[in-house]
Amino acid sequence: xxxxxxxxxxxxxxxxxxxxxDDAVSDIRGTxxxxxxxxxxxxxxxxxxxxxxxxxxxxxxxxxxxxxxxxHKALKAxxxxxxxxxxxxxxxxxxxxxxxxxxxxxxxxxxxxxxGVFRLGGTIVGTHAFRLYEGELGIRYDMDMTAHTDDIDxxxxxxxxxxxxxxxxxxxxxxxxxxxxxxxxSLAPGRAWRWKQTRGDTLVxxxxxxxxxxxxxxxxxxxxxNAQGLHHLNYLIADPIKAALTYRSxxxxxxxxxxxxxxxxxxxxxxxxxxxxxxxxxxxxxQAAFLIDVLSEDRPDELRDAYEDAxxxxxxxxxxxxxxxxxxxxxxxxxxxx
Numbered sequence: 001x002x003x004x005x006x007x008x009x010x011x012x013x014x015x016x017x018x019x020x021x022d023d024a025v026s027d028i029r030g031t032x033x034x035x036x037x038x039x040x041x042x043x044x045x046x047x048x049x050x051x052x053x054x055x056x057x058x059x060x061x062x063x064x065x066x067x068x069x070x071x072h073k074a075l076k077a078x079x080x081x082x083x084x085x086x087x088x089x090x091x092x093x094x095x096x097x098x099x100x101x102x103x104x105x106x107x108x109x110x111x112x113x114x115x116g117v118f119r120l121g122g123t124i125v126g127t128h129a130f131r132l133y134e135g136e137l138g139i140r141y142d143m144d145m146t147a148h149t150d151d152i153d154x155x156x157x158x159x160x161x162x163x164x165x166x167x168x169x170x171x172x173x174x175x176x177x178x179x180x181x182x183x184x185x186s187l188a189p190g191r192a193w194r195w196k197q198t199r200g201d202t203l204v205x206x207x208x209x210x211x212x213x214x215x216x217x218x219x220x221x222x223x224x225x226n227a228q229g230l231h232h233l234n235y236l237i238a239d240p241i242k243a244a245l246t247y248r249s250x251x252x253x254x255x256x257x258x259x260x261x262x263x264x265x266x267x268x269x270x271x272x273x274x275x276x277x278x279x280x281x282x283x284x285x286x287q288a289a290f291l292i293d294v295l296s297e298d299r300p301d302e303l304r305d306a307y308e309d310a311x312x313x314x315x316x317x318x319x320x321x322x323x324x325x326x327x328x329x330x331x332x333x334x335x336x337x338x
Contacts, residue, residue, distance in 0.1 A: 002294055005096060005118055006096060009093060013135035020244055025068045028045045032058075040060060042058075043059055043069065093246050109152070109247070111175045112154075118254040121258060122223060125154070125237065125256060130261065133322055135246075137294055150202045151202075154204065154207070156208060156236050161219075162221050180198045181195040182196060188217050194206075210229030230290050238257075241254070241257055249295040258295060260306050264310075264318070265284040266320070267317065267320045270320040285327065290329075
C-alpha cells in the first residue's frame with residue numbers, strides 16, 4: 001500500500017515544474033530556428049557574438065515547447081516574479097513533507113543543470129530518479145524506500161549527443177573542478193566516465209545505451225564526457241520527462257518515464273547476482289514493486305504499454321523480467337491484470 005501527498009502539494013509541485021519549464025525558454029537571445037535531423041525536429045536559439053554565429057539547443061519540437069516559444073518575450077519579462085513564486089512553492093512542498101536534497105547533491109545537480117546537461121539530453125537514472133517520482137505521481141515515500149545514496153547516475157544517447165551540435169557551458173570538467181570532483185581511473189586510459197568528490201563520498205557516473213555485444217565506453221560529445229555502455233538502457237531513457245528538484249527556487253532536470261523505470265528495474269534486478277549486487281537487486285525489486293503498485297492504479301494503460309514493449313524486445317528481455325517476477329507474485333498479479 002502507498003499513501004499520497006495532499007492536493008495542495010500536488011498542485012504546488014506541478015506549478016513549480018511549469019514555472020521552471022517557462023524559465024527554460026525565457027533567455028532566448030536571437031532568432032528561433034527549427035532544424036530537421038533523422039526524422040525529428042529540434043529548436044535552436046541562433047544569435048551572434050561578434051562575427052561568430054552561435055546556436056544554442058532549446059529542445060525537441062513538441063507542442064508544449066512550441067507554445068512556450070510563442071510566448072518567450074512575455075516569459076522573459078516575468079522571470080523575477082516566477083523566481084519568487086518558485087521559492088514560495090518550494091517552501092510549501094517542504095512543509096508538506098516532500099523529500100529534500102542535501103546541499104552537496106543539490107548544488108551539484110543545480111550546477112549541472114546550469115551548464116546544460118539536462119537540456120542537452122542528460123537524464124537522471126537510479127535512486128535519485130526514483131525519489132523524483134514523488135512529485136510526478138503525488139506519492140509519499142517511507143525512509144526505507146528512499147535510502148540515501150551518494151551515487152548520481154546520468155544517462156544519455158550517444159547519437160543524440162552528437163546530433164545536437166551544442167555543448168555544455170561551462171564544461172563539466174570546469175563544473176567538477178569547482179566542486180572538488182576528481183576523475184576516476186578506468187580500464188581505458190585517459191577516458192574517464194566517473195567522478196568522485198574529493199571531500200565527500202558523492203560519485204557521478206555517466207551511462208549510455210549499448211546496442212552491440214559489448215558494454216564499452218562511448219563519447220557523449222554534447223556533455224564533453226565518456227559514458228559506460230549498458231544494455232537495456234535505451235528502453236529506460238526513451239522519451240524522458242521533466243522533473244523539478246526542490247532545491248533553492250527549484251531546478252529543472254530530466255528523468256525516465258516512471259512506468260519504464262519500473263519495468264527496467266525488473267530487468268536489472270536479474271543482472272545483479274553476486275556480492276554487493278545482491279543487496280542492490282533487492283532494492284531494485286522493492287522500487288519496481290512500489291511503482292507498479294502505484295501505476296497499476298493511476299496509469300494502467302501506460303504501465304501495460306511499457307510492459308508489453310519490454311516483452312516484445314526478445315527472449316533475453318523476457319527471461320530477465322520473468323526471473324524477477326518469479327520472486328514477486330503480487331507484482332506479477334498486478335501486471336497481468338492491467
